[in-house]
Amino acid sequence: MGAMIPHVPEPVTGDIVQLILDDHRLFEALLRELRLDVANREVLRACFADVVLAHGEAEEQHVYTSLQRRRTITAHEAEHGEEEHAELNAAILALWECKGLDTQKFDDAVEEVTKAMSHHIAEEEQSILRDADQDLGVEARADLGKVFCAARSKGLADHIGAEASLRRIVARAERGGLLPPEGESEEE
Structure with a gap:
């Protein structure tokens, strides 16, 4: 019997705030x-990476930019959200780099992802959303929801969370100054 693939809803419309909360x-x-x-774990890791990356990229490309244009959020708030996405993506990449899925290293990587995710969710829900x-x-929330859903669905279809794609996204964040270069900590 094969691994159970989790159900990931793919809405095409909705209120942007509710879609992100969902x-x-x-x-x-x-x-x-x-x-x-x-x-x-192998299937869950791939599914989780795809949906988180598809969501984050759709937010950055469409939601944050639209909210900035409308002056709903500041450039600083948008950049902070992008930094948190970059940190989360780096933690997900570390999860991909775990070869053994029943190891303490994997469990520790899941906890790092959980911490980064919990922090981002709390901040985003309390401020941006x-x-x-x-x-x-x-009407504006519905229009933005439609654009977000289309971008998110494209990311899912493209398997944006696959390890190679994730490496490119993390490297882009490093080049853009959203993350310290690989091997350097933020304290350096």
Whole structure:
């Protein structure tokens, strides 16, 4: 019997705030499964990476830029969200680099991803999403939701979270100054 592939909803429309909140709950559920379901970790890791990367890229390309144009969020808030995505992507890459899926190294990598994810979700929900919910009308949230869904679906179809793609995205974040170069810590 093959590994059970988790169901990842692919909405095509919706309120952007609710769509992002729904993804956040999906991420938390997938992380719980990744901790508990040793037998299906390979499939869960790939699914988790794809949906998180597709979500993050869609947010950066469409949501953050639209909210900045509307002055709902500042350039600093958008950049901070991008930095947190970069940190999360680097943690997911470390998870990909774990060869043994039933090892302490893998468990530790899952905990690092969980910490980065929890921090980002809390901040994004308390600032960016709250502001978007208050400042955007129903129609604007629906329009942005449609664009977000299309970009997210494309990322999923392209398997954006595959290790090679993830390496390119992390390297781009390093070049863009969102992460310290590989091998350097932020304290250096």
